[in-house]
Amino acid sequence: xxxxxxxxxxxxxxxxxxxxxxxxxxxxxxxxxxxxxxxxxxxxxxxxxxxxxxxxxxxxxxxxxxxxxxxxxxxxxxxxxxxxxxxxxxxxxxxxxxxxxxxxxxxxxxxxxxxxxxxxxxxxxxxxxxxxxxxxxxxxxxxxxxxxxxxxxxxxxxxxxxxxxxxxxxxxxxxxxxxxxxxxxxxxxxxxxxxxx
Amino acid sequence: xxxxxxxxxxxxxxxxxxxxxxxxxxxxxxxxxxxxxxxxxxxxxxxxxxxxxxxxxxxxxxxxxxxxxxxxxxxxxxxxxxxxxxxxxxxxxxxxxxxxxxxxxxxxxxxxxxxxxxxxxxxxxxxxxxxxxxxxxxxxxxxxxxxxxxxxxxxxxxxxxxxxxxxxxxxxxxxxxxxxxxxxxxxxxxxxxxxxxxxxxxxxxxxxxxxxxxxxxxxxxxxxxxxxxxxxxxxxxxxxxxxxxxxxxxxxxxxxxxxxxxxxxxxxxxxxxxxxxxxxxxxxxxxxxxxxxxxxxxxxxxxxxxxxxxxxxx
Numbered sequence: 087x088x089x090x091x092x093x094x095x096x097x098x099x100x101x102x103x104x105x106x107x108x109x110x111x112x113x114x115x116x117x118x119x120x121x122x123x124x125x126x127x128x129x130x131x132x133x134x135x136x137x138x139x140x141x142x143x144x145x146x147x148x149x150x151x152x153x154x155x156x157x158x159x160x161x162x163x164x165x166x167x168x169x170x171x172x173x174x175x176x177x178x179x180x181x182x183x184x185x186x187x188x189x190x191x192x193x194x195x196x197x198x199x200x201x202x203x204x205x206x207x208x209x210x211x212x213x214x215x216x217x218x219x220x221x222x223x224x225x226x227x228x229x230x231x232x233x234x235x236x237x238x239x240x241x242x243x244x245x246x247x248x249x250x251x252x253x254x255x256x257x258x259x260x261x262x263x264x265x266x267x268x269x270x271x272x273x274x275x276x277x278x279x280x281x282x283x
Numbered sequence: 284x285x286x287x288x289x290x291x292x293x294x295x296x297x298x299x300x301x302x303x304x305x306x307x308x309x310x311x312x313x314x315x316x317x318x319x320x321x322x323x324x325x326x327x328x329x330x331x332x333x334x335x336x337x338x339x340x341x342x343x344x345x346x347x348x349x350x351x352x353x354x355x356x357x358x359x360x361x362x363x364x365x366x367x368x369x370x371x372x373x374x375x376x377x378x379x380x381x382x383x384x385x386x387x388x389x390x391x392x393x394x395x396x397x398x399x400x401x402x403x404x405x406x407x408x409x410x411x412x413x414x415x416x417x418x419x420x421x422x423x424x425x426x427x428x429x430x431x432x433x434x435x436x437x438x439x440x441x442x443x444x445x446x447x448x449x450x451x452x453x454x455x456x457x458x459x460x461x462x463x464x465x466x467x468x469x470x471x472x473x474x475x476x477x478x479x480x481x482x483x484x485x486x487x488x489x490x491x492x493x494x495x496x497x498x499x500x501x502x503x504x505x506x507x508x509x510x511x512x513x514x515x516x517x518x519x520x521x522x523x524x525x526x527x528x529x530x531x532x533x534x535x536x537x538x539x540x541x542x543x544x545x546x547x548x549x550x551x552x553x554x555x556x557x558x559x560x561x562x563x564x565x566x567x568x569x570x571x572x573x574x575x576x577x578x579x580x581x582x583x584x585x586x587x588x589x590x591x592x593x594x595x596x597x
Contacts, residue, residue: 108357111357112357113353113357116356116357121346124341124346129338133336140542142345143542145341145349146349146352149349149353149356150352150356153356153357214332215335218332218333236298238333238338240299242300243300258291258294262290262293262294265293265326265329265330268332269325
């Protein structure tokens, strides 16, 4: 199995209880839900928008909306899917408002936490990360959304379909086309990095 | 298995959503078909390579700001649960109303006053009769208009009943109410923007001294409001007020950290205008230099910062 997605919120069993606490006005319930999902939503928004500031604003916007709409949650989808759907919509709104090219300069990329392999190793890692970001930026918005949810968040096709409001077949098509587009680019990049090492 | 089935199976395998039987069939096919084996190996390399981007981690500052935002939002959205009254309350209230009416009539007759009773709906509520703002009541149907005589203002809002407050903008209670509205009592970004506009109409004209409560509420809005439009409105309102240390600090923060270029432009204009009145302090010049020479900065902001520096230095 090659999924190797990032660690997510894990146990989702308490999510609905947290929403109920938010509905009742429990601030700690909102804080717990934030701690559980903010890291994943921040990474999701950053990969779609390629802008840390906007990603942080989108993440906050998601939780503000959750507080305002907790009573509207009907339980048909997982709470996680609901959160990602709100984030995906917020990202689309941002892209519509700010059509800047989603390419990040190497200086804008975050330093990896706890990285202690020296300057050369850091530079190589940063080059790789920037290559990933540039490649993601070349995909269509629709392909990038589906790919990021599948690759980095390990969501099932049905969940991605719910989040994006499309069919399972369309999800698989978008993911495949995205990976096809990336294939040639990453093959070239991998060769050059192997040579550098 | 046919080669044309490879695409779907490859994605199922990459995402870990392939059925065991299909996985076995795919493995068997790949042993026999070199073309499909090359193709799937290339797809897998691309998939693996995506993992080179570890993604962002929330910073401590982001967590802190977000927690503050959520706490404020929870306070504003706090729902007051409706509790049905016990059955004995209604007749008791009716009896109390009858007693109150009788008492009022007796007092009115005994004083033999000729003044007409003012309908409650039209009566102006004095500042001392404001609802308890410390309980964070949600205000709705905000209205705000100048009263013709004496430069007073008239502020209307609903809590559980309709309140009307009339007083001078320099009245501490009026200022406190306006600051409360700005600090988050308004229900949404549109209402917060409207509140700022209303404040700006009165306090931004330079007539009278600006309330410290209002300045504090506006600087907090400029720093913390999640909506860039509201932050821009707060910046506009502050730009029309006499510069002081608190306003300068808020604009310097906005110049350094606000994500919205329109807000940063207002900050530059305001700081540059203040520098014409009194020499700019080193932190203002430093912040403007950073904006002017930051290659990742918005082009308009860079140009504006450079222009502002030019007027200061020459």
